[in-house]
Amino acid sequence: MFGAHPMEMLIVGIVALLLFGKRLPEVARSLGKGITEFKKGVRGIEDDAETASSYSSSRPSSRPAAEDRPVETTAPKFEPPKFEPNDTSSSAS
Secondary structure (H helix, E strand, O other): OOOOOHHHHHHHHHHHHHHHHHHHHHHHHHHHHHHHHHHHHHHHHHHHHHHHHHHHHHHHOOOOOOOOOOOOOOOOOOOOOOOOOOOOHOOOO
């Protein structure tokens, strides 16, 4: 398991027993529930991705959807400065 030798696993077990004591079964149960919930979440994300990909492939292509249409972008207008900057460094000398 995880490339650990039996002696290393024994040491980890002893340290866990010392740290958690009587709460060790509760901690292990909570860890198991957390892993199960994580797997359910990952499976749900995979199902959502599959559903979205199947939906997009089954969509009629006669009229493009809003996300498929090109978006018109406009750049801000360039307005030149309305006054000439004063060059005070050359007149001061």
